Amino acid sequence: MIRERPATPVRRTVRSVRPGLLAAAALAALAAAMPWLGVSSYARTLVYYTAYFLTLGQAWNLMSGLTGYVSFAHGALAGIGAYAAVIALNAEWPMAAALGAAAATAVLASLVIGATSLRLRGTAFTFATLFFQELVLLVVRKLRFTGGPGGIVLSEILPVWLPHVMMMVLAGGASIAVALLCRSRVGVRILAIKNDEVAAAAVGIDATRLKLVLFCASAGLAGLAGAAHGLFAASLYPDVLFSVDVSLVALAVPLIGGVATAAGPLAGAVVYVGIREVLQSIAPGLHVTIVGLLLLGVVMFMNEGVAVAIGRAAARWRGHGGRQRARAAAGDD
Amino acid sequence: MSLTLACQLVMNGLVFGALLGLVALGLALIFGVMRVVNFAHGEFITLGAYATFLLVTRLAVPPLTGVPVALVLGALAGWFIQRTVLSRVSGRPELEVLMVTYALSVVGLGLFSQGFGGDFRSYAEGPTGNLRLAGVVVGWRSLSVLIVCLVMGALTLLLVQRSRTGLGLRAIAQNRDASAACGINVPRSEQLAFSLAVGLAAAAGALVSLIGTTTPTVGHEWVLDGFVVVVLGGMGSITGAVVASLALGLIHSFASYALDDSWARILTYLLLYLAILVRPHGLLGRRAEL
């Protein structure tokens, strides 16, 4: 799960996954069109939340999935983006500028954590992100500028199609970006760090710089996701936004679905949203417990995530059938 | 600031610091011996708190009796978790094990929320009255907590520093493979360390229920501070954890008098940040840790 994938498969080229990327883009476009397709708002909301968790998951994946440095800060980074966007919009900034501000503030925050703690080993970085989350919560609650404990609201409630379309674009774009990255030269370098940082350094890979760049990119994405969600929610409460639960989702989604793959977070997001919906009617309080159990199970037994495990099982089933056919063709020897 | 006031603040800070020390002791022990960052530590605190609450309200048992009961209960639960979950992931990269303990904490929190509901629980029973020493007032309740923490902490330190078992634990903390080669039963020692550590956490939980109120997240709040002091004191250094806890208790007491509670906490986290940067291995830990 946090370890790299098995060494044997040949690295697939960009060309070979192009159909997959086109399918992803088409799916995102279809999902974005939902507000106008006459679907019930219930279905639309489900798709929206899947996209939101998917985007957060890809953001986490971009950093922690690829480098193996577990971050608990992504919820805070998304929250920072949400606040920045809402403050900017309330100050009459145009939408594009507000979104830019959201991404920029999140990136700045990640620079602060990253520059200070990425030099240290994994555990230290994880702690640093955990404390960062707490610190941001405390500070945001304290400052007048961020509205104090009452949080802030968008002075004008925006129609729901706007954040919906934004989130679909982000989800699609993030997934495609991660897919391309995994297959690029940069991607190979990054995976080398995860595998063995010392060895990677020996062949001249500047681990710290790469980690920092990835962290900033991942933060920018999380910030944008937070901004879109801020527009959707229209009222932001620090206790909700900066609670560690959001960071939990950001890491559970790719872990359950499969890290360091583009499809993993999609599988994880679907599973997570599905569980929440099912449990809503049966046992609402249990969904956090179930997520925890799922996470536990995946880490312990399916350490490459559900998506890969299913893929493997399918391949084995197909392979078994193939072997049988081959044996039958060759006659029973 | 008068001397009396200062002494009062010191007294207040010591109570908080001692309780935190008990929690941090366990965290440091687990990290030192098993190299595991136990995110699930808080759930054992919560377990001890709820167990004591039930004992006091259902069975009319005096709260302080809850401490040994919680200790045993926590140790048993810990032994079980160690056998079924942690031993299975023992060889794996530390970040994977971290995810396992984190997942366990999520599950634990969910179960407590489901079982006890979200609201607080508290009871009125327990030592009452206060003691006046040269102008400093300290309640018997807080004093009992302080004494129990000091006793348990001292006993644990004695166990680790002076006994044969403790020698084994320290050996494993220094070099796992060499210890195994010397014939030390590593898996059993790990079980012991984990059970003891979370038993202490549960005992701390029993004390928390006495001077505070119990909610499903009560353990989480203490554990976050626990991590702060373990990192400050040096991951794996037990004495460091205790010293850092007492120091944090004092700093917090004075800071929240001079500023206010929130600023005091912000200050703590900022200090921690600086500490991690300047000495990533903590104040008393060994260089190899972080």
Added chain:
Amino acid sequence: MTVLSRRTFVASGAAVLGAGLTGGLMRRVEAAELIKLGAALSLTGRFSDSAKYCQEGYVLWSEHVNAKGGINGRPVQVVLYDDESNPDTGRVLAERLIDRDGVLAILGPYSSPITDAMATATERAQVPMLGTIASDSSIWDRRKLRWSFQAFPSSDVDHEGFLKILGDKGGIKKLAIVYEEAPFSIAAKEWAVRKAKEMGLAVEAFGYNPGAQDFRSIIERIVAFGAEAVSMGGYYQPSIALTRQMIERGYNPAAYHFIQAADGVTKDALGANVEGIFGRSAWESTIDTPANKAFVQAYQAKFNRIPSYHSAAAYACGQVFDAAIRAKGTDRKAIRDHLATATIPTVLGGFHANAKGQQEGYRYVLIQWQGGSAKLVSGDSGTALLWPKPKWK
């Protein structure tokens, strides 16, 4: 703890229908005539214990209404979901109630943040909503909410009753106000500090972080300030912790008030030391009006205990919608306009919203623990005060 699913509500609604038919009180009705009101409550999570009382209030109200033949002859059904004490979930549920369940209007959730989140959805969909326990008036200050109305007395005046007593009694020069760093408590503090200064008191306010359990430093500061009266404007749990730590410290204010002291469990938590403590209450079961008495009796008959203010507030919301629908029918806009202007009598008092949607009609009452029970001490029918507060042991 049971989770009340939609199925249970439909079942109970159907049972009442059946009873009505056999009693000959109702003519035959078809499902299309059902008046549906939606609600999201924190059946699990942080607010679950309190939200449960709200649930009881909604259930009791719908049963009473249906037993009397419904509203304008149409039976009422309350569709309820669990928001897990999470504002985000609350907002999603609001959409679901409006879109999938087709409810006419929404009965409020338990906490202010969840009310605020659901308001986003109800504003978008233009559906009327009542903030059942939303004491935080700033929700209606921060943005223009046309479709939601506060249905609970405002937190701003949390300390009003206590300050009045201090003014009447005299002799107190210094007041300490403890507040939680949460919007409702901050608003209450600011109102109280202003008022106390007007009254010529020396006042200092001490804030704490939500979830704080250790108030010792605050207590030292209060002692250093020399306050004779203390008013705590935070939630129940921290109030109990504060009280206990003050007792341990040996600090004995002449007058002490914490807003949630009226809660029955205060006596269990503090034992004999509860004597003389003031609390504020949106509603007391002892308030002497025929409507209130009827409500309390009915509640006791069904649930076997005295209702708390949460149930009363929930019941009151039902009554408000009842009055609006009777007056204006089932047109959402008309209902909304009625809520905005009318004065509606309920068990909580006279519901009346101002131009922003904030509650102006309901006020708080003050209680004091005397002889082991919470006595109403404000208003004309109030008992005599126990003054000063007996020393803590």
